[in-house]
Amino acid sequence: MEKNRLKREDQFRHPALPKGSVVKVPRLEVGDGTGFSGPPKIKGGRACSIGKYCGIGEDLRIITSDHSTTFPNLNVMLQRRITGHSGHTSKGPVRIGHNVWIGDRVTVLSGITIGNGAVLAACSVVTRDVPAYTIVAGNPAKALRPRFSAEKAKFLDELRWWHWSPKKMAAHADFFASDFEATPLEELQKLVAPDDAST
Incomplete structure (x- = not known):
């Protein structure tokens, strides 16, 4: 299995x-x-x-x-x-x-x-x-x-989540489930620790 x-x-x-x-x-x-x-x-x-x-x-x-x-x-x-x-x-x-x-x-x-x-x-x-x-x-x-405001687009590009491991993606399921357009940027940032964004 x-x-x-x-x-x-x-x-x-x-x-x-x-x-x-x-x-x-x-x-x-x-x-x-x-x-x-x-x-x-x-x-x-x-x-x-x-x-x-x-x-x-x-x-x-x-x-x-x-x-x-x-x-x-x-x-x-x-x-x-x-x-x-x-x-x-x-x-x-x-x-x-x-x-x-x-x-x-x-x-x-x-x-x-x-x-x-x-x-x-x-x-x-x-x-x-x-x-x-x-x-x-x-x-x-x-x-x-x-798709998003310039600030949110910049946040996503700097986050570079597509380079994360599958394990890290799974650990941030709340971030991936968020309505990125409707959720305030400050709340989105809280879902992902800034010092954890590059691994």
């Missing part, structure tokens, strides 16, 4: 991509505890990193390079045959922070950084960076509102 529990915990902390996932990037990093509701498609000429404890819906698309529209030809195979290179361009790698919620059928384009705790609504097409703790939606995705 204990062996099975440890196996399940290990799978949660060291996630495997779902069966059917398509990964065609030079490097992909996925943090502990991140879960996928369905197989993502991650492709392109640049790397992609996804932080810890993210919740990712079905049919996520991450594209880390793009077709250049400045050449006479747009067909990649023909371009490679004629010139020896694909003609792809990129604005850089894709970086997704910790504890980000990504809805179903979201597309993230090259060079995008998504801050910790952000929410990408279903079917969003993300063409610009998303600030931490911000909810975005649409095509192209636009900011709807921040």
Whole structure:
């Protein structure tokens, strides 16, 4: 029984991509505890990193390079045959922070950084960076509102709870069960000892 529990915990902390996932990037990093509701498609000429404890819906698309529209030809195979290179361009790698919620059928384009705790609504097409703790939606995705006040967002980022051990998280169950938006910051701070926040 204990062996099975440890196996399940290990799978949660060291996630495997779902069966059917398509990964065609030079490097992909996925943090502990991140879960996928369905197989993502991650492709392109640049790397992609996804932080810890993210919740990712079905049919996520991450594209880390793009077709250049400045050449006479747009067909990649023909371009490679004629010139020896694909003609792809990129604005850089894709970086997704910790504890980000990504809805179903979201597309993230090259060079995008998504801050910790952000929410990408279903079917969003993300063409610009998303600030931490911000909810975005649409095509192209636009900011709807921040999840929390600037003070509470700063408190969460400095707390860095996603680096805690499972044991420490369990010991702070009251903090995780709190209505973070409605509870005064002073009360939230009391639920987590400041000198204990980095372990």
